[in-house]
Every structure is written in structure tokens, then in C-alpha cells.
Amino acid sequence: MEIASKYNPIDTEDKWYAYWTENGFFKSVPDEREPYTIVIPPPNVTGVLHMGHMLNNTIQDILIRRARMQGKNACWVPGTDHASIATEAKVVERLRTQGVEKSSLTRDMFMRHAWKWKEEHGGIILEQLKKLGASCDWSRTCFTMDNVRSSSVIKVFVDLFNKGCIYRGVRMVNWDPKAQTAVSDEEVNYKEVQSKLYYLKYYVSRDDNPAEPSGAYIVIATTRPETILGDTAVCVNPNDDRFRHLAGKRVLVPLINRSIPVIEDDYVDMEFGTGCLKITPAHDINDYEIGIRHNLESIDILNNDGTLSEKAALFVGEDRFAVRSKITESLRESGNLVKVEDYVNKVGFSERTDVPIEPKLSMQWFLKMKELAKPALDAVMNDEVKFHPSNFKNLYRHWMENVKDWCISRQLWWGHRIPVYYLADGSFVVAETDAEAVNAARIKTGNNELTVADLRQDEDVLDTWASSWLWPVSVFDGFNPDNREIDYYYPTNDLVTAPEIIFFWVARMIMAGYEYRGTFPFRNVYFTGIVRDEQGRKMSKSLGNSPDPLLLIEQYGADGVRVGMLLCSPAGNDIRYKDSLVEQGRNFANKIWNAFRLVKSWKVSNDIPQPESSTIAVNWFANRLQHEMRQIDDLFDKYRISEALMAIYTLFWDEFSSWYLEIIKPAYQQPIDGKTYAATTGFLDDLLRLLHPFMPFITEEIWHHLAKRKAGESIMMSPMPQPKPFDEQLLQQFEKLKEAITFIRTIRKDKGISFRETLELFVLKGDDGYNATFNPVLEKMGALSLITEVSSKVENTVSFFVKSSEYFIPMASSINVEEEMAKLNAELQHAESFLESVMKKLNNERFVSSAPEKVVATERQKQADAEAKIKALRESIAKL
């Protein structure tokens, strides 16, 4: 069979993915095995795969595949999030391109459009995950708005309401004028913008007639001149002598000449602007608070869409930003505009629609967080829920200790409608269904004639996160009592997510877990970093700096991309994406492929004895493999997944390919002995299993080439090799052998001696650094014709040390004495200064008396080694 010299992932990936799904390998049902569960952070149903998903889901797949191979009942639950604002915005957008305004539709009509949109786009991202190799149990795919998840959300709302945790109130909220909904604090991004500071004259009212200006005026500075129409006071600092004379006076709002009081409040910064602040309680959070303190009226001059309302009196119906420039002109004309300065300030933008947020008063539903937060805070602080890396604990604590009530209502249609039903008199009942609501209303009013028509359900829906915070419970239908699934799979094991949503999501899931299951929702949280571009910028659609993940998979193979993403991304660290990373991943896949090709190409003969060098190599690599497996286990325990990959990477590339295979490789067109061959395919099999979680496709492909497999057999269902004890000393000795071989290669290169030309080697054995039992390997790898142990130095040679053993290679051509001298002298100097530093310690009585015995002993060993080496070097120099 001819096998291509380059691994071609395209040929294999789809084939194996289909094989895995057809055989139901991803499926999980509760059984007697230990469960290992991950719930996917549900991507937005509107989303397409980006590099962040690639990293995140690669890690989840590695964890789940490893667990599966370790014999656990691995269950990775996929799903999508309805993402109410983001999705609704997209649907509105699409309708608009079709000439339909949302306002012209009924709620039902709109929802039909939205569901249609979901059916068309909802599955895309999950299909893309399959290309990556994600081994999710697709039969469990959930959606935050499907029946089970929806009823869970409603149940929880009713329950929390009945517990007194949910209340309704007028609050200042972040209003998104484009989506026309409140958004949470976490969904507001503050950005620095180049804006202007407008200095405006407010004339002081005449004492006898507040509606008339006196001659005096004060100047206030504002970045938002359009909001003067909603001003209800001007405020100065009570300690500000400049404005003492204004106490108790009134001023006139420019243009509309409404008379407003001058008040005093410590909040005002005397240093900033003019020291005078205009107060617009309806449109600024601080002004709102001052307004409450001073009993000011609130004039809401904005409509929900960001245009000015009737209450503004001027520019009614025009957009706030259009008004800003218009009103500036008006103020200039009226003489109220003193000056305009350039100014940089921060403005809140909606994360969803990217339009400037308006602080706005409105009636919303809130969830009290304090009590819920308590157990969730403790769980993380005492490591019941472990964060990786742990430094996110601080951040978490800070937030949880200062947690604010959660505004859970959104003025949207796409989402879970708030299960609150109003009666004609404005009172309300809370119930899971219409029927229950009618019941409750009848009981409440004592009127048994009430029907559903007498009730009006709240128009708002719940915040998206009000469904995602239940995800680890709701995906197993955990709000239904007597449910085997939730009992078996919950709590889940690991959550892999981005630190950006630690509060949105992680914290709240932990709260919900304790509230509804009495325990944590997951044991470990692995925080991935943000994938950035080469210049360190966040990848974003608008910058266009994100590669298309599917294209990358096409070019480099899913295995290559997975390896590339992971290679330099320790937990919590941002990764800088470069194509060279996935290139490295692809190259590694190719290396594996070619190692396999080499092994596969050998003819096996059971008639020839195993060469000594092969016996040594097999024994060494068997131990090496165990050592590395122990290491890998340890790294996984610590969630150092990229380091675990690196360990396997070097194990395969350096140890297995460059050393082991080179040692056992038979001469050209010669067969290999059966014993070595069997050991080698055994090693390869182990290596493939270790690699499988990281590189599922190529390992499956090779595993099937390696031996005849039964139908329905798969590497992904085969057991992960378990580490056994190994000979540490053998490994150390072998490293010294490698060192000697490297020296010989270096000498060849320095002296321009081809590898084909065999050399002789003499060894003056010291305490350490030479082991004659390895000679067959030394001979083969060094291309030596003869190894001779000697008892004194050999003349006309180039020499080197490994530990205290000295090696000599005779040179046919004469030795360059000067060059050798220089080399030896440099080495001598190095050894002497080393000895000096060692002696400094050993001559220090306090070191000898206070350092542990072990440390002192190693220092003494260093001393002995160095002294022996110096002696030998001196002799060599003398000889030259």
C-alpha cells in the first residue's frame, strides 16, 4: 500500500466524524459508571463560529475525550442560547430590509418571524463545531427557549417571586434606544469618545418674578446640551464661596425660560468645569440621586427610541443627536452659548446594538441577589468550586461582596415572557400558566367569574441570563422532581468559559446551583483567554482581523488547528493568534503521519535476533513513556492542558521520533526483528491514545491503519494507558548517553566530518557520565567503529566531558592546537568559577550548619565533579 508522504486531513476528518456519530460514541445515558459531565457554554443562536469558540470548545473536547477514554461515562451537552437582544435585533433588521417595521406587527406575528429565523440560522454554529471534532452528545441538544428550558425559567421566576426575592420598581436603568429595552450594567461598554464641553449661560431669575431674568447669570458646563430641556435644578457645592450669593435663588433654563432652583450638594466637584452643575434627574444616574435627595421633579424628555418627547417642549420627535447640534445653534443665537471646548469623555454603549446608552427611569423587575450570593461566594472561596487559574477568585469575591440587584426584565418580545398577570385594578398575580393565573386571580379577588380575558400578561421578557444561569440544571430537566438524569449527571465536572462572563454567567450559575440543587453546578471552572490578533487586538468583526475558522480547518486540518490554538494558551492567558501556530499544529500532524509511515514500511522478520541497541532503546522508551504519562496526568490534574500537550508533543517528536525510531531503524531495505517491531507498534498505539483527545482525527486514522480493527472499534472508545512505575535512574543515564552522542555530532560538524565516515572513540571513565551497557546505541548513533575504554588520556584527539567521564576522538588530520587550547581554557575557566561559587557556599559555616543535609551533599558532589574535571582539563592542556 502506498501511503502519501503528506498527511491530508480533508480525506479523513469527515469520514471519522460520521463513523463516530453513526456508532453513537458521543451518546451518554446514565449507568453504573462514574459520570463526567460538561455543559457547553451555549453560543448565541445567531452566532457563527469564531476563534474564541474554537479554543473554548477544543479544550472541552479534550477534557471530555480524555474522560471517556478513562472509562467514565462522558457526557457533553450542547445547545444554543436564544440571546434575546442580539437575536431580536437581527430579526428586526431582517424585517426592515423586507420593508416591515416591528411596530407594525403584533407580538405573535413577530414571534413567528423570529422562530423562523431561528430555524434557519440556529443550527449553523453547532454544525461548525462538528468540523472541529466536538464530541457532544447531539441527541441532547438544548435551546434556552425550548419547552423544558422555558418552563424551567418560568418555574424559577414564580418560585423566587413567592420567596419574596423578586420585586418591581422604578429605577434608573441603562436604556438601549435602538433595541428599545433596558440592559444590565454588564451589557454596557464604556468607550472614550471625542466630544465637546458646552459652556452655557443660565440667567438668574428676578427675585420678584421668577419667570423674568435679572441681569446676572451663571455658566454651567455640559456635554449634553440637549438635556437642558429636562433640567430641574442647578447645583453648586455648598463650600464654594463663588456661588454663595446664589443660595436660594432660581435660574432660567435657556430657550424655554423655565425657572428652576439653585441647590447645594457635596457631589459637585468645585474644580471641574465652572463648578456649576445642571441637574437632569431623568437622564443621569447621579442627577437622579441628587434629585431624590433634594426632592426634585423628573422631566423625562426622551421617547423610548431616543427622540425628544412632548415634555421637552422643543425639537419634539427629533433624535437626541440631531437635537444636540440644533440646540447648540439655538443657544448660540440666543446668546446663551459662551464657548465650546474639545473634550474626551467616556460614554456607555450598548454591547448588543453599539448605540449610546441613555440612563432612563423605568418600571422594571428586579431579583434580590444578596442572599443568593452568599453560598456562591463561599463555594468559590473555599475551593468547593475551583477556579483555574485561581487568581480569578479575587475578582469574583469583589463582585459578589458588592453584588447589586439584578434587573431581569427586558422590553423585548424574543424571550421568556414574564409570568405576571395584571388585573384591571393594576394588582397582579404570578403564575406558571394562564390557567393557574386565572385561578390565582379568582382566589385573590374572590370573583369566580374571572377569565383569562380579564388578565393582561406583562409585556416584558426576561433577561437572557435568567435562562442561562439555570443551564447546568435545566439541560437535565432538573426542575422536574424525581428525575434520574439530574441525579446522575449533576453536579457537572468542568466548565470552560471566558473570564468576561464570570459575573453574567458563572457566578449566577453557582447561585442557582445552590438555590435549586443545594450544591455547586460544577467542580472546576477553566477560564480561557481572549484570542487576539498578532498586534494584541481583540478579534472582532468590525476590525476584520479574525480568520475564518472553517477556512483554517480546511487549510490546516482540525487537528492542526486544535493543536495550534492550544499550544500557547495556558489557562487565563490571552493568546495571540498567528498562522504560524496552526502551521505548527499541521506540521506536528504530518510528523505523526510520517513516523507511522516509517513503522508501517518495515518488513518484519521473526528469524533475526533483536539487535542489542534495540533492546536498550525499547527498554529506555518504555520507561520514558511511563515517566511522561505520569507527567501528563499531573498536568491534567492541574488543568495545565497546553503544557500537557507540549509534553506529548516533545515526547512524540523528540524522544520517540528523533531518538527511539532512529536507534531501532533497520538499515536500508533490511527487515526489522519481530520483537522490536511489536514493541514499537505498542508504543505507537500508546502514543496515539495519549494524543487522541488533542488530535482526534489523525489518531483514529492511524490507529485503524496500525492493526486490523473490528467493525465499530474506535480509538476514542479504547482505554487511556495508565502510568506504571518506571526506572528513574535509567532515564537519567540515558540522558547522559544522549549528551555524549550530541557532543560527537557537534565535533563532526565542527570538523566537517561526514556522518558516513565512522569514527573511533576512547573513553576515560569517571564516576558518572559513561555507561558501557549503552555502547551499542552509542556506536550506532555516533557512527562509531570502535569504543575503547582507556585508563589515561589519548593523544591527538578532540575530547569532551560528560560529567566526570572524558571522551576522546582521534583525528586523522592534525589537531589545531591553538583552537583546542582555547576551547579547553574556556572550559577550564568555566569549571573554576563554578567551583569557586560552590566553595563559597561550602566554606560558609552557616550554610553547612543551617542548610538541609541533602543540599549540602549535592554541593559536595558538585565540588568533587568540578575538581575532577579541572584536574583532567589541566592535564589535557599540559599535554597540548
Next chain:
RNA sequence: GGGCGCUUAGCUCAGCUGGUUCAGAGCAUCUGGUUUACACCCAGAGGGUCAGCGGUUCGAAUCCGUUAGCGCCCACCA
């Protein structure tokens, strides 16, 4: 403004409870290579006052203090 974290090779980062894992890895660089598995490769090499300063200690990349630079989170000045 409040809080947290970072600074180790050209780049990206390991380095855990101070001492043989102590100055490391990968990539990049340089040199050599038609050794039939792989040039997506092989062999070899160079490269770092562990940000600066001070302290604790027999001993500091590691602990403490401090300065500088960078990053993140929270709150936000009109």
C-alpha cells in the same frame, strides 16, 4: 478615583512550598545537510544582571518593601 494582576531569550510564555528541574520550553534566528519516514524535515549553535533599587536569609527569578512601565476589572466628573 478604588481594586487586582503582570514585567524572565527577538516573540509567546513555564518556572508550584526559597536550595539539582534554576536560569527553562516552543517559535523565530544562524550554520550545516539529496543519511529514501517526514524540507510541513534532519543535525548543530548562539541568545537572558529573571524591569530598577533596597531588605529578609547561610542562600532570592522565587519572600517583603519601593520605583517605573504595562494590562485587566469596578466606579465614574458634568
